[in-house]
Amino acid sequence: MSTPAHGAHRPSGYARIATSESVTEGHPDKLCDQVSDAVLDAYLAVDDVARVACETVAAGNAIWIHGEITSNATVDIEAVVRAVVRDIGYTDPDFGLDAATCAVHVGIRPQSPDIAAAVGQDQAGDPLDAVGAGDQGLMFGFACDETPTFMPLPIDLAHRLARRLAAVRRDGTLPYLRPDGKTQVTVGYHADGRPAGIVALVVSAQHHPGISLERIRADLRREVVDAVIPAALLRPETAIHLNPSGSFTVGGPTGDTGLTGRKIIVDTYGGAAHHGGGAFSGKDPTKVDRSGAYAARQAARWLVATGLARRCEVSVAYAIGVATPLAVNVASFGTATMGRTDADLSALVAGTFDLRPAAIIDRLGLRRPIYRQVAAYGHVGRDDIDLPWERA
Numbered sequence: 001m002s003t004p005a006h007g008a009h010r011p012s013g014y015a016r017i018a019t020s021e022s023v024t025e026g027h028p029d030k031l032c033d034q035v036s037d038a039v040l041d042a043y044l045a046v047d048d049v050a051r052v053a054c055e056t057v058a059a060g061n062a063i064w065i066h067g068e069i070t071s072n073a074t075v076d077i078e079a080v081v082r083a084v085v086r087d088i089g090y091t092d093p094d095f096g097l098d099a100a101t102c103a104v105h106v107g108i109r110p111q112s113p114d115i116a117a118a119v120g121q122d123q124a125g126d127p128l129d130a131v132g133a134g135d136q137g138l139m140f141g142f143a144c145d146e147t148p149t150f151m152p153l154p155i156d157l158a159h160r161l162a163r164r165l166a167a168v169r170r171d172g173t174l175p176y177l178r179p180d181g182k183t184q185v186t187v188g189y190h191a192d193g194r195p196a197g198i199v200a201l202v203v204s205a206q207h208h209p210g211i212s213l214e215r216i217r218a219d220l221r222r223e224v225v226d227a228v229i230p231a232a233l234l235r236p237e238t239a240i241h242l243n244p245s246g247s248f249t250v251g252g253p254t255g256d257t258g259l260t261g262r263k264i265i266v267d268t269y270g271g272a273a274h275h276g277g278g279a280f281s282g283k284d285p286t287k288v289d290r291s292g293a294y295a296a297r298q299a300a301r302w303l304v305a306t307g308l309a310r311r312c313e314v315s316v317a318y319a320i321g322v323a324t325p326l327a328v329n330v331a332s333f334g335t336a337t338m339g340r341t342d343a344d345l346s347a348l349v350a351g352t353f354d355l356r357p358a359a360i361i362d363r364l365g366l367r368r369p370i371y372r373q374v375a376a377y378g379h380v381g382r383d384d385i386d387l388p389w390e391r392a
Helices: 028-044 077-088 113-120 153-170 213-228 288-305 342-352 357-364
Strands: 016-023 051-059 062-070 103-109 137-144 177-189 195-207 239-242 311-318 327-331
Touching: 016 153, 016 195, 028 051, 028 062, 028 077, 062 077, 077 103, 137 288, 153 177, 153 195, 153 213, 195 213, 213 239, 288 311, 288 342, 288 357, 327 342
Parallel strands: 062 103, 195 239
Antiparallel strands: 016 177, 051 062, 137 311, 177 195, 311 327
């Protein structure tokens, strides 16, 4: 099913429209994110203070992994790569990428001694000052009351569709599906900021050759869309696009080169919030691109869950080698309660949450192999796995 479009238009009756996408674990970029985080997990499982910053490229039947790792552990990186590729489902030469036969190229070097010295310096005798930020930058966390997960509805539904698409492939419900896939959801909002209904949704699923488009579209509607999307959110005019490009037999790294860190908006809030630009995957928690963003999400979620705001964005700025953040700021978009201002909320977050890297690492237990599980379907807003930054 696909509704043809004849020029861009804005559906009437909505004060605001927002769109977010997600991808399955077999998408080439997400495959690379999972490889990078699986390597990180393998090191942290043996050496919890390992310094890891690794990047993965996937193209055709080959995987390249490069970066900087400093650790006393010995890890068979090639074996880790093949295990991830196999688990995702690339186990057939006909898929283009095959876990058993793919070439794996490893180029790892130690972390820069300058960065290592900056991160490890003791600035004031306080153990929580002993870890400086692993880089400069601005990290964002976001939360809103649109969903039980405190996530924007478009990205929440897009992830649920993508997870369902993978599930019906894995459990054999739709055995002709292949690992690659994408979803997208467009939501219309009332003037008060509440979701009104779904304007459009897209599901694109890689599949074996020889399956009719009519069958694929009927199966995707029944087993994916209707299984995930609440009927109350669908409107007679909702545009539902199922494999709108037609045949989708070539996918994964054969159809498009994959790269770690190229789905940072999918990883976070689907475009509903700012992003500092730094990717998460493949980075140990001394990199505030990762740990600072998780802590900012924890703070934003707390503000909304406790009723201090209906919608808020927390930003935290760091300088490399400096433990204490340079700035902490909250934007509540006019939704703060009880007469509080954004300045009040900013002071409350700064006084409630210790945002020094060592404190974040300790509070959230980040020196553990917990990262591959978030390398697909979002690092935040997950209710299918237990994440410390998502706990009440």
